[in-house]
Amino acid sequence: MSEDFTQLDYIPAMSAKTDYGIGMIGSGFIVRTCHLPAYREAGFRVEGIVSRTKANAESAAAGFGIPKVYDSIREMLDDPAIAIVDIAVPPHLQPEIIAEAAKAGKHILAQKPLAVTYREAAETVRLCEEAGVRLVVNQNGRFDPAVMAAKDLIRKGFVGKPVFATIELRYKPHWQEYQKRYERLMFLFMSIHHLDQFRFWFGTPNRLFASAIPHPEGLYRGEYSSSYILEYGNGLLASAWDDGFTWDEEGFGVFYKIEGTEGVIRLNIGWPSGGPSRIAYLSRRPGSAWHSPELAGSWFPGAFKYTMNEMFRTLTTGEESAISGRNNLETMAMMEACYMSVREKRSISIAEVMESAVSR
Incomplete structure (x- = not known):
């Protein structure tokens, strides 16, 4: 490994054009704490907002200087000032x-997951x-600075051949009321981040095997804790444990490790503590030491400007985004494979x- 791996290229370039008019559909927690703060910091032009409860939309508009509050989605869609709708609904x-x-x-920036099922x-x-519009999916987990930095190291060959990768989530999620009624829960809402991050780093696996358990007290309809193993054609094995049951607050967090023939990478995204995303990496070369550079940016809310930037970039250049709707179908297929695997108790390609x- 002759390349200097101390210099990381992990901050996405911004689109040459970023002044497209944005219409926000939804005014809930994620909009107020992530979408709108990120757009304000980036100087994006949010033209209007609409929500099921107009008072909530009015409150968000007042807080973020949004000029228009619509009475309906139809009214927003009829506004020629809106080029992109940013959807944040269940x-x-x-x-x-x-x-x-x-x-x-x-054009549409959709919340992840794109739908409840792969077929939808x-x-x-x-x-x-068919309508000739761009669809981009808000897979914001790809744009955490530590996740992006790890991608840069993998791309440059720092780890050599990737051999084993793990993600471990230990956290009790603050589920919204509508989520508690879903028959699909952890794979759909939390694991989809990790499935997509594995895909971002290593591509789509050949097959996976998944297992899940309900909440021990029956408080939720959907699966509450899950695990899955991803098998790749090149011999790489990746796995994750998404534990929503844990109650040991000192152990809360999301922890990543990537091991290869030439190097190892550790990540901690600083969630839910609110701390910075961190990365540390070690080469197998004799005399090497752990390198732990400080990273700029954050997942929440920082990554959200980059998902909208993907929409700007694809509209400006005509190139398909790596988080386009078409591309995201492979992440959705991985999520669907988890449910199939649990149901049929076998690995699923x-x-x-x-x-x-x-075929159906």
Whole structure:
């Protein structure tokens, strides 16, 4: 390894054009704490907002200097000042709103997960492509600075051949009321970040095996803690434990490790503590020591400007985004494979999920 790995290239370049008019659909917690603060910091132009409860939209508009509050989604879609709609609603509601926006000719930044099932997601992508509008999915976990820095190290060959990678989530999520009613929970809302991060680093696996358990006290309908193993054609094995049951607050966090033939990387994204994202890496070369550079930026809310920037970039250059709706179908297929694996108690190939949706 002759390259100087102390210099990390992990901050995404901003689009040459960033003044597209944005319409915000939703005014909940994630909008107020992530979307709008990130857009304000980046100087993006949010033209208007609409929400199920107009008073909530008015409050967000007042807090972030948004000039328009609409009475309905239809009113927003009829506004020529809006080029992009940024949707932040529950996934069971999102496909219908996306379809309506696509028919109106608006480009769409959709919340993740794109839909509740792979089949619904695939239909949503098809509708957007037929309408000729861009669909980008807010897989913001890719844009955490430590995750991006790890990608740069992998790309440069620091770890050599990746051999084993793990993600360990230990945290009791603050589930929203609507999520408590879902029959799908941990894989759908939390694991989808980790599945996509594995995919970002290493590509789509050949197959996976998953297992999950409910909350021991039956408080939620969906799976509450989960584990999954990803198998790659090049011999890489990746796995994750997403533990929503844990109550030991001192152990809360998300911890990552990537081991390769030439180096190892450790990450801590600083969530939920609110601390900075951190990365440390060690080469197998004799005399090497751990290197732990300070990283600029954050996942929350910083990464959210980069997902919107992906939309700006694809509109400006015409190039497909790495988080486009079409590309995101492979992440959704991984999520669907987890449910299939739990249900059928076997490993599932990602191709099987995607092909089965087409054949039905």
